[in-house]
Amino acid sequence: MRGHIGAATLGLICALSLTGCSDAGLTSDAAAATKPPAAGSPASSPATPRPTTTPPSAATLGHLADASINIIDGGHVGVGMPISVTFKRPIPTSERADVERRLKVTADPGVTGAWAWIKDRNLHDGQRVDFRPRTYWRPGTKVSVTAGPSIARSFTVARSLVATVDVRTHKMTVVKDGAATQTIPITAGRPGLDTWNGTMVVSDKQRRVYMDSRTVNIADAYQGWYSYAVHLTTSGTYLHQNDRANTYAGRDNVTHGCIGLASDGTARRFYEQIIPGDVIRVINSKDRVAPGNGYGDWNLSWSEWRSRSAL
Numbered sequence: 001m002r003g004h005i006g007a008a009t010l011g012l013i014c015a016l017s018l019t020g021c022s023d024a025g026l027t028s029d030a031a032a033a034t035k036p037p038a039a040g041s042p043a044s045s046p047a048t049p050r051p052t053t054t055p056p057s058a059a060t061l062g063h064l065a066d067a068s069i070n071i072i073d074g075g076h077v078g079v080g081m082p083i084s085v086t087f088k089r090p091i092p093t094s095e096r097a098d099v100e101r102r103l104k105v106t107a108d109p110g111v112t113g114a115w116a117w118i119k120d121r122n123l124h125d126g127q128r129v130d131f132r133p134r135t136y137w138r139p140g141t142k143v144s145v146t147a148g149p150s151i152a153r154s155f156t157v158a159r160s161l162v163a164t165v166d167v168r169t170h171k172m173t174v175v176k177d178g179a180a181t182q183t184i185p186i187t188a189g190r191p192g193l194d195t196w197n198g199t200m201v202v203s204d205k206q207r208r209v210y211m212d213s214r215t216v217n218i219a220d221a222y223q224g225w226y227s228y229a230v231h232l233t234t235s236g237t238y239l240h241q242n243d244r245a246n247t248y249a250g251r252d253n254v255t256h257g258c259i260g261l262a263s264d265g266t267a268r269r270f271y272e273q274i275i276p277g278d279v280i281r282v283i284n285s286k287d288r289v290a291p292g293n294g295y296g297d298w299n300l301s302w303s304e305w306r307s308r309s310a311l
Contacts, residue, residue, distance in 0.1 A: 064148025076158035078277030079136040080201040090126035096310035116308035120292040121234045161278040168284040185250030189257040197285035200232040201295035202278045228271035233294035241267030
């Protein structure tokens with residue numbers, strides 16, 4: 001559904017197991033343009049401006065001490081996963097540049113990336129800043145993150161999986177490591193309750209989720225447990241098993257905004273191959289998903305993304 005609340009929707013990145021990260025760096029745009037690495041060498045400059053000798057202010061240290069990150073040490077994520085740092089209190093505009101200077105990302109192999117301040121659907125402005133590369137992470141990339149004295153994480157980018165849902169043809173094409181592996185019949189949001197258009201990143205998945213339409217002001221349209229639920233947005237969009245897909249998948253859009261898969265094993269098989277950070281693209285629908293509605297970061301162009309940096 002475009003906006004229901006499921007039980008226990010904690011990001012399951014925290015349940016993944018990670019390897020250590022090498023110390024090859026991640027390049028900023030300027031570094032990539034003016035100082036290309038020597039032949040055969042990975043890029044080796046920080047993701048954000050070079051470390052400053054100016055000590056952080058007391059306010060910045062306080063913000064960083066209270067910060068949280070969407071990734072813990074361990075595990076593998078999909079190529080679309082942004083690094084998202086959130087804060088207990090909104091950070092005033094005048095203090096964001098100093099905070100951003102203390103955030104560091106390194107990657108092997110090096111990539112071009114940047115931080116951007118994102119208005120999270122469930123937070124105030126100034127409570128979330130995300131890092132993403134210019135394009136999806138390369139499979140096999142090892143990444144480390146530090147955010148002040150309290151956050152140090154590392155993770156590995158797994159294989160690439162990008163699934164494109166066409167609400168007009170009622171089909172989903174799954175591309176894994178650059179090769180189309182499946183075309184799956186789907187049913188999406190019916191007119192007036194259209195599935196969000198644009199790029200969404202899997203935040204977590206659950207074997208069963210309780211969904212209640214009253215949480216999104218759709219009267220008594222639905223209440224109950226849904227299986228093989230892949231979580232796409234904070235507002236409640238899932239890709240999940242739906243018995244109505246047994247009749248309508250591949251033919252018509254009949255859901256309240258979620259993407260439905262048949263209960264003949266189709267939903268289970270798709271669920272089993274998904275990990276957080278995998279990419280679900282919806283085309284030919286309406287209303288592009290907002291950057292802060294889950295991990296909608298990829299719906300901004302690179303110039304739009306960079307314009308949201310405090311630096």
